[in-house]
Amino acid sequence: MTPSTGGQTTGLFDDLRDLYQEVILDHGRKPRNFRRLEDATATARGDNPMCGDRIELFVALAPDGNIADAAFQGRGCAISTASASLMTETVKGKTAAQAKALGATFRELAMTGTCPDCGAELADEMERLAPLSGVHEFPSRVKCATLAWHTLNAALDGTKEASSE
Amino acid sequence: MDSIAPVAFDVARIRQDFPILSQPQARGRPLVFLDSGASAQKPRVVIDAMVRCMETAYANVHRGAYRLSELATDAYEAARGATARFINAADVREIVFTKNSTEAMNLVAHCWGRGVMQPGQAVVISELEHHANIVPWQMLRDDKGNELRVCRVNDSGELDMDDLERHLADGKVGLVAIAHMSNVLGTVTPVERIVAMAHAHGARVLLDGSQAAVHRRVDVQAIGCDFYCFTGHKLYGPTGIGVLWARLEHLDRMPPFLGGGDMIASVTFEHSTWAPSPGKFEAGTPAIIEAVGLHAAIDYVTAIGMDAIEAHERTLVDHATARLARVEGLTLLGHAQDRGGVFAFALDAAHPHDLATLLDRAGIAVRAGRHCAEPLHARFGLEGGTTRASFGLYTTTDEIDLLAQALAEAREFFR
Ligand SMILES: Cc1ncc(COP(=O)(O)O)c(C=O)c1O
Numbered sequence: 001m002t003p004s005t006g007g008q009t010t011g012l013f014d015d016l017r018d019l020y021q022e023v024i025l026d027h028g029r030k031p032r033n034f035r036r037l038e039d040a041t042a043t044a045r046g047d048n049p050m051c052g053d054r055i056e057l058f059v060a061l062a063p064d065g066n067i068a069d070a071a072f073q074g075r076g077c078a079i080s081t082a083s084a085s086l087m088t089e090t091v092k093g094k095t096a097a098q099a100k101a102l103g104a105t106f107r108e109l110a111m112t113g114t115c116p117d118c119g120a121e122l123a124d125e126m127e128r129l130a131p132l133s134g135v136h137e138f139p140s141r142v143k144c145a146t147l148a149w150h151t152l153n154a155a156l157d158g159t160k161e162a163s164s165e
Numbered sequence: 166m167d168s169i170a171p172v173a174f175d176v177a178r179i180r181q182d183f184p185i186l187s188q189p190q191a192r193g194r195p196l197v198f199l200d201s202g203a204s205a206q207k208p209r210v211v212i213d214a215m216v217r218c219m220e221t222a223y224a225n226v227h228r229g230a231y232r233l234s235e236l237a238t239d240a241y242e243a244a245r246g247a248t249a250r251f252i253n254a255a256d257v258r259e260i261v262f263t264k265n266s267t268e269a270m271n272l273v274a275h276c277w278g279r280g281v282m283q284p285g286q287a288v289v290i291s292e293l294e295h296h297a298n299i300v301p302w303q304m305l306r307d308d309k310g311n312e313l314r315v316c317r318v319n320d321s322g323e324l325d326m327d328d329l330e331r332h333l334a335d336g337k338v339g340l341v342a343i344a345h346m347s348n349v350l351g352t353v354t355p356v357e358r359i360v361a362m363a364h365a366h367g368a369r370v371l372l373d374g375s376q377a378a379v380h381r382r383v384d385v386q387a388i389g390c391d392f393y394c395f396t397g398h399k400l401y402g403p404t405g406i407g408v409l410w411a412r413l414e415h416l417d418r419m420p421p422f423l424g425g426g427d428m429i430a431s432v433t434f435e436h437s438t439w440a441p442s443p444g445k446f447e448a449g450t451p452a453i454i455e456a457v458g459l460h461a462a463i464d465y466v467t468a469i470g471m472d473a474i475e476a477h478e479r480t481l482v483d484h485a486t487a488r489l490a491r492v493e494g495l496t497l498l499g500h501a502q503d504r505g506g507v508f509a510f511a512l513d514a515a516h517p518h519d520l521a522t523l524l525d526r527a528g529i530a531v532r533a534g535r536h537c538a539e540p541l542h543a544r545f546g547l548e549g550g551t552t553r554a555s556f557g558l559y560t561t562t563d564e565i566d567l568l569a570q571a572l573a574e575a576r577e578f579f580r
Contacts, residue, residue, distance in 0.1 A: 012527050012574050019522070025579065051518050051534045052542075052550045075549045077516035078579070138522060 019134040019141075020078065023086075028078030033071040033088035046074075046151030046162040048143055053080045057151045059091075067091050067099060070152075077144055083132055084148035090125045096156045102126075103149040109133050110145045174473045180559045182208040182465075194528030197564045202348055202376060202507050202555025203532050204398045207462075211402055214461035215454050226453055227427055227444075241453050244460035245443075251463045252374075252393060253384040254410050261409040261416070261443040262451055266375045267297040269394035269409035270342070272446060273371055274301035276419035277340070277392070277411075279309055286339030287312035289332045289368070291324055291354075292544045293347040296537040298373045302342065314338070318544060322350035322499030326358065333366040341370045345377030345393075349538045349553065350499030351482070351507035353377060360389040369415070375399060379557075380478055380505040382471035385410055397455060401557075402462035406455035409446070416442035423448040466558070474558050478506045484562045485554070488569045494576050498551055506556030509536065512572060514579040517552040523578065524552075527571045529564075 037058035055074035062068040070088040091099040109115045113136035135145045154162035224233040249257040263269040317325040341363040371392035378395035397406040425448035430438040439445045494513035521533035534550045535542045
């Protein structure tokens, strides 16, 4: 997206650019991996009954235990869509255990805005997810950002359903 | 109050009655509160009445033979009387205080649905109902087998009266339970016609007045319905109190709701007998302070005049209809001829939840989601929800302009 007037409009919502960073607007509008995975080995559905957000997550685990592919479908706000989109990109190539660890760290980032325990091992991934850290200032929106990750846990644990309520 | 000539409706003056409207908000913006349909703000007189009750006249009701308890009992029963006059009930014993309108509808589903209706009788609701007027009837169906029929709503958001006639035609319907005003579409339903049709087929009528009672004068005898309910917190009163009105002859046929103190005539371990209505339905210590608050709220809106409130709202509705139509990319849900100040809409570029976050930044409080009307959103293909602006008697046309401007700017933000 190109800034509407080269910058210096004092828009009503300028201070929300921290929450809605370009990356998020972009992934919200054009989510990556937004499709069904026919060869998924694990799937789960995530619901946020409060706002009606819903995602269906597909994960294909390779024989070596790594996540070979991840994709999703569903409906949701810019934040939940962008979060799911970024998640499917970041977990590819990870083991299930790594993906869950990443999810736990991400949830902390979303709730507190920082991630003191981000080990060097996850630093690159967390940097990709960092644009979502702005939600911590919006308690009612934290669930939007974490829905995809709850759903990933449900898929990997075989519980099939997650709710962010 | 009716004999007093109505003074001109002065919204600036009215706004001064609501302390919250002058509370400074984040970044110094004034509060633009457009979520009164979910719960309304409280005027000073309601706040003061409740405080005064606790400071000067508080004790449990119907129990103590001492002065304070008598004062509290009088205040509680005076609230019942004011409520009866507010909706023109024929008898004060027809007013049952509940926790909210949800409880009132559950009470009818429980005591009338299970206690008086026959299992072979059906219940008709409509597509525009709030979950509070859907789920209790589903529970009744699953429990006792009473069929649940759903009357269609047309694309304008009005009840399909031919469909209602079809549902009633076989004479098996025991109860028609319909909202007097939709909390999403703003539609005001033709309640007199509904009652005439239902009664002609031997069905009783419950009206969910949670929204309507706030916006216009309600006369249950003129409407002719059998049950009517509303909720205190939307009527500028406190939370924790709602109202069920039912014809005395119905209440007398209904078994009690909850068991406990206050609802009995006598109790032995073998057998208990019930207090007469409305006590039979008010087990336990009631919401005493809240009843006092509701009384103050009723006095407040009555002094302003329900007709004046309705006229003010018509101005707001006309203004919003014209102004929102000019916001590019905005689709309004519901275009009923007869409607109140509730506008749900979808904006092409922004999800309702994102939009609510943006509007909040502009100091504008709106609600995003499905507003406890999931089937209605499905009916209009908006499973993801809508954003809703709903008006109160303190809402101004300036606030609607601010909303429209903010919506246009939000659209640019997301495009
Ligand atoms: C039409 C309608 N019915 C029922 C309710 C339920 O009201 P309460 O939550 O006070 O029981 C509401 C409000 O939420 C409503 O708008």
